[in-house]
Amino acid sequence: MIITSKKAIMFVLSKIEGAVLMAKRGMLIVLSGPSGVGKGTVRKALFEDPEVDFNYSISMTTRNPREGEKNGVDYYFVSKEQFEENIKNGEMLEYAKYVDNYYGTPLNYVNEQLNAGHDVFLEVEVNGALQVRANCPDGVFIFLTPPDIKELRSRLVGRGTDDLEVINKRIQKASKEIRMMQNYDYAIVNDKIKNAVEQIKDIVKSERLKVNRVMPDYLDSLGDEI
Amino acid sequence: MIITSKKAIMFVLSKIEGAVLMAKRGMLIVLSGPSGVGKGTVRKALFEDPEVDFNYSISMTTRNPREGEKNGVDYYFVSKEQFEENIKNGEMLEYAKYVDNYYGTPLNYVNEQLNAGHDVFLEVEVNGALQVRANCPDGVFIFLTPPDIKELRSRLVGRGTDDLEVINKRIQKASKEIRMMQNYDYAIVNDKIKNAVEQIKDIVKSERLKVNRVMPDYLDSLGDEI
Numbered sequence: 001m002i003i004t005s006k007k008a009i010m011f012v013l014s015k016i017e018g019a020v021l022m023a024k025r026g027m028l029i030v031l032s033g034p035s036g037v038g039k040g041t042v043r044k045a046l047f048e049d050p051e052v053d054f055n056y057s058i059s060m061t062t063r064n065p066r067e068g069e070k071n072g073v074d075y076y077f078v079s080k081e082q083f084e085e086n087i088k089n090g091e092m093l094e095y096a097k098y099v100d101n102y103y104g105t106p107l108n109y110v111n112e113q114l115n116a117g118h119d120v121f122l123e124v125e126v127n128g129a130l131q132v133r134a135n136c137p138d139g140v141f142i143f144l145t146p147p148d149i150k151e152l153r154s155r156l157v158g159r160g161t162d163d164l165e166v167i168n169k170r171i172q173k174a175s176k177e178i179r180m181m182q183n184y185d186y187a188i189v190n191d192k193i194k195n196a197v198e199q200i201k202d203i204v205k206s207e208r209l210k211v212n213r214v215m216p217d218y219l220d221s222l223g224d225e226i
Numbered sequence: 227m228i229i230t231s232k233k234a235i236m237f238v239l240s241k242i243e244g245a246v247l248m249a250k251r252g253m254l255i256v257l258s259g260p261s262g263v264g265k266g267t268v269r270k271a272l273f274e275d276p277e278v279d280f281n282y283s284i285s286m287t288t289r290n291p292r293e294g295e296k297n298g299v300d301y302y303f304v305s306k307e308q309f310e311e312n313i314k315n316g317e318m319l320e321y322a323k324y325v326d327n328y329y330g331t332p333l334n335y336v337n338e339q340l341n342a343g344h345d346v347f348l349e350v351e352v353n354g355a356l357q358v359r360a361n362c363p364d365g366v367f368i369f370l371t372p373p374d375i376k377e378l379r380s381r382l383v384g385r386g387t388d389d390l391e392v393i394n395k396r397i398q399k400a401s402k403e404i405r406m407m408q409n410y411d412y413a414i415v416n417d418k419i420k421n422a423v424e425q426i427k428d429i430v431k432s433e434r435l436k437v438n439r440v441m442p443d444y445l446d447s448l449g450d451e452i
Contacts, residue, residue: 149447206432
């Protein structure tokens with residue numbers, strides 16, 4: 001009798017373990033922000049942190065490598081024809097053209113990693129982030145913002161080198177940029193790189209605890225027979 | 227001319243600072259979970275952590291103080307009449323009756339703290355959490371969950387002291403409890419108290435970066451004149 005019960009339980013256990021072996025889909029983490037805000041610097045510092053346990057999706061571009069840049073490390077450097085072929089075949093998660101060159105995120109790597117249960121990190125321009133959001137609404141969208149207007153204004157007034165018109169133009173540009181944050185989940189200020197890195201790590205740790213991310217695993221573990 | 231511009235800027239600056247002086251409303255953090263999961267233990271450990279910078283809202287009860295419990299520290303101990311008067315006057319954020327005694331959260335302290343811009347932490351039973359959620363949908367709701375079913379089942383089978391019926395009853399109870407997490411934002415497992423404390427701290431840090439929480443401040447700082 002007892003052996004039968006144990007067998008029954010072990011059968012259920014093996015089914016549960018089977019379910020768990022089907023890895024949970026990873027989480028997509030997107031860092032974006034206005035151009036010049038320092039996204040690349042924050043991303044580099046982030047991936048130098050030994051605690052970071054998610055993967056960076058390397059962008060693809062048609063621009064020429066700069067000195068020291070390596071294919072498959074800094075970017076995937078491809079021809080314009082290759083890039084346009086990828087676009088045509090639906091192989092780009094997002095892309096944009098700047099000054100006659102394409103920049104974008106190959107879909108393949110991102111999907112492979114997510115399907116294998118790994119979290120993937122992208123650093124993209126604001127238009128790219130909107131494209132990713134449309135395709136992957138359950139991603140985590142982080143906006144790297146310039147310091148707030150009050151601080152910017154004090155700084156500009158304080159240094160006393162610009163007249164009111166110049167100050168107002170700078171303020172207007174920053175104001176427009178800050179309003180972009182409404183398309184994101186989180187906003188972090190790029191004042192100190194170290195802080196920005198810690199905040200991204202906090203966000204990722206916290207997002208992994210979201211009920212809508214962990215609940216399917218718990219429900220799986222409940223099984224149908226209960 | 228330059229003086230006039232500077233004056234204009236200073237006027238704007240003073241308006242902005244006035245706006246900032248109106249403190250941003252604090253965040254409500256609610257820890258709940260099935261009875262016996264260890265909410266009180268986690269909460270105590272949390273408030274022993276020197277890094278914790280939010281305030282604990284002390285509950286009110288009509289039960290008698292146990293040895294060593296102090297009024298205004300462990301609970302506000304009040305009479306049944308007083309508690310019912312509070313309910314009648316709408317002075318309780320949430321409350322429930324267990325075994326002939328009332329337990330609940332006085333609304334006053336929570337509101338004072340939130341209005342002063344301080345974040346407030348509540349530890350409440352699952353019914354209380356639902357009441358708070360109805361009144362304060364932008365709170366952060368954290369569910370402290372028992373270990374998952376797979377682990378619980380292995381543990382019960384492993385120790386070999388319970389028969390299948392007892393194991394199934396335990397599993398059913400835990401299964402029902404785990405399903406409660408769908409009413410919450412985050413789920414943390416109470417396996418090690420230290421981990422649970424760190425996870426609550428991560429969630430709070432991360433929630434403070436949410437665009438819907440920080441955006442009003444940024445928009446305030448933009449002012450109307452830009």
